[in-house]
Amino acid sequence: MALPLPAPGGNAFSAGGGAAPQLPPLGMVAPFLLAAPIALVIGAAMVFGLTDTMFIAVNLPRVVAITHAIVLGAVTMMMMGATYQLGPVVLGGQLLSIRLARVQFVVHILGLSLFIWALSRWDVSWMSIAGSTLLVSFILYITNIASALSRAGSPSPVRRYLLASIGFLGLAGAFGLTWVGALEHSWFPVTLGRLAAHAHIGLVGWLALTLMGVSYQLVPMFGIAHHVDPRFRQAALWVTAAATVTFATGMLFDPPAPLRLTLAAFLAAGPLLWSLDMWRFVLGRSRRRLDIQGRATAISLAFLTLTVVLGLGAAIGTPFTPDNEMARWPLAYAVAGVLGWAGTAALGNGIKIHAFLVWMHRYQRKVGSAPVPMIADLYDARIAHLTLALHTIASSTLVLGCVIGNLQLVHVGAAILIVATSLYLLTLLSMYRPMHIHPRSAPVRTVAG
Numbered sequence: 001m002a003l004p005l006p007a008p009g010g011n012a013f014s015a016g017g018g019a020a021p022q023l024p025p026l027g028m029v030a031p032f033l034l035a036a037p038i039a040l041v042i043g044a045a046m047v048f049g050l051t052d053t054m055f056i057a058v059n060l061p062r063v064v065a066i067t068h069a070i071v072l073g074a075v076t077m078m079m080m081g082a083t084y085q086l087g088p089v090v091l092g093g094q095l096l097s098i099r100l101a102r103v104q105f106v107v108h109i110l111g112l113s114l115f116i117w118a119l120s121r122w123d124v125s126w127m128s129i130a131g132s133t134l135l136v137s138f139i140l141y142i143t144n145i146a147s148a149l150s151r152a153g154s155p156s157p158v159r160r161y162l163l164a165s166i167g168f169l170g171l172a173g174a175f176g177l178t179w180v181g182a183l184e185h186s187w188f189p190v191t192l193g194r195l196a197a198h199a200h201i202g203l204v205g206w207l208a209l210t211l212m213g214v215s216y217q218l219v220p221m222f223g224i225a226h227h228v229d230p231r232f233r234q235a236a237l238w239v240t241a242a243a244t245v246t247f248a249t250g251m252l253f254d255p256p257a258p259l260r261l262t263l264a265a266f267l268a269a270g271p272l273l274w275s276l277d278m279w280r281f282v283l284g285r286s287r288r289r290l291d292i293q294g295r296a297t298a299i300s301l302a303f304l305t306l307t308v309v310l311g312l313g314a315a316i317g318t319p320f321t322p323d324n325e326m327a328r329w330p331l332a333y334a335v336a337g338v339l340g341w342a343g344t345a346a347l348g349n350g351i352k353i354h355a356f357l358v359w360m361h362r363y364q365r366k367v368g369s370a371p372v373p374m375i376a377d378l379y380d381a382r383i384a385h386l387t388l389a390l391h392t393i394a395s396s397t398l399v400l401g402c403v404i405g406n407l408q409l410v411h412v413g414a415a416i417l418i419v420a421t422s423l424y425l426l427t428l429l430s431m432y433r434p435m436h437i438h439p440r441s442a443p444v445r446t447v448a449g
């Protein structure tokens with residue numbers, strides 16, 4: 001299937017109409033997209049330092065360090081790169097400054113590296129310095145993206161989702177830094193409920209809402225399902241945002257199991273509504289054969305269902321979670337949500353977004369005057385599918401290892417994850433290789449999606 005060629009100055013991601021969108025430089029967006037898998041490999045490698053104690057409590061220093069390497073390194077940097085690309089291009093708004101985005105990348109990498117090191121040693125003074133640096137990175141990012149969103153000419157559905165999600169990112173950072181202050185100065189105990197409040201503002205408010213909003217743009221576009229009318233676009237946003245605030249507020253007071261379960265069920269409602277729309281896009285698509293992004297979407301939706309089941313189980317606690325290994329279900333739930341749901345979707349979309357970006361910068365200008373490859377020619381689809389399969393196996397193995405409390409299985413899952421993520425990184429890097437196109441294939445008039 002082919003996407004229409006971009007209008008002069010525009011591109012296939014454009015929501016259409018209005019002024020020609022600004023295409024951010026490759027050198028600004030690509031570092032985020034390439035650093036994300038590197039952070040995931042580092043996070044997965046750190047899993048080998050874990051012992052059986054990981055099943056006892058979720059807030060062990062090394063577990064918290066690995067969690068942040070994955071959520072702030074892999075998923076957040078992928079989301080930042082994707083929104084720097086899509087915000088201006090899809091919505092037609094202008095970033096405040098390209099240079100600011102480059103500075104933010106450096107600040108984020110510095111803050112994150114220091115934070116992971118400080119968390120592993122549980123050095124609260126350094127955690128405080130690193131956490132403040134990360135908060136600066138968030139503020140720079142929010143300022144830049146908010147500028148693009150506020151100046152957006154198109155009423156794209158992504159806009160409201162991103163406005164809400166960047167607000168939650170700021171809130172997650174503010175809570176995180178407050179928790180560090182509480183640990184350093186003993187202001188108040190950081191109970192498991194308070195930990196969950198901060199974690200879910202970040203995981204659901206920031207990561208899930210960004211993923212959900214961007215998916216409303218990308219899933220119908222890549223699957224060619226523009227004719228399918230989503231039913232829950234607004235409802236999924238408002239329910240998720242309201243549930244995140246309610247959940248976080250309730251968890252601050254460490255509520256009893258029945259209330260935890262109610263809050264968790266409310267939190268699951270928005271993503272489940274969203275998933276109904278996504279299934280409608282997948283089933284109603286015009287593209288007959290699912291490509292890498294379509295398959296990744298389907299797998300990630302299955303992981304979302306698993307996440308909800310595990311999350312409800314974790315909220316109930318005993319008897320699902322044995323009292324001597326309380327962390328098993330919460331960890332399995334976090335792996336299913338972060339690696340399974342968000343990670344799989346990020347993998348499928350990441351390959352397509354990166355290929356599009358490289359194609360636009362390297363070949364768009366040559367269309368009509370010289371042989372150019374199609375977007376799909378930039379990567380090997382078989383390797384991309386192998387990567388997806390390995391990522392799925394790794395996530396499932398890790399979930400199973402956590403649920404049954406088997407450390408060896410967790411290590412096997414981490415090893416497979418390292419292989420899968422390395423393949424993903426190689427797939428992205430391979431898009432920069434020089435391409436020799438047979439003149440017979442040129443000039444092309446359409447861009448393979």
Ligand code: HEM
Nearest residue numbers: 058059063064067071131134172173176177190199202203
């Ligand atoms: C300035 C940025 C941030 C700082 C300083 C920070 C700080 C912290 C601290 C200190 C803890 C552990 C509290 C304890 O165990 O007593 C924690 C836990 C956690 N944070 Fe953050 N955080 C930040 C941003 C985020 C964001 C944006 C997300 C999500 C996208 C996030 C997700 C989590 C999760 C999931 C946990 C639970 C980890 C576990 O139990 O293994 N954090 N955070």
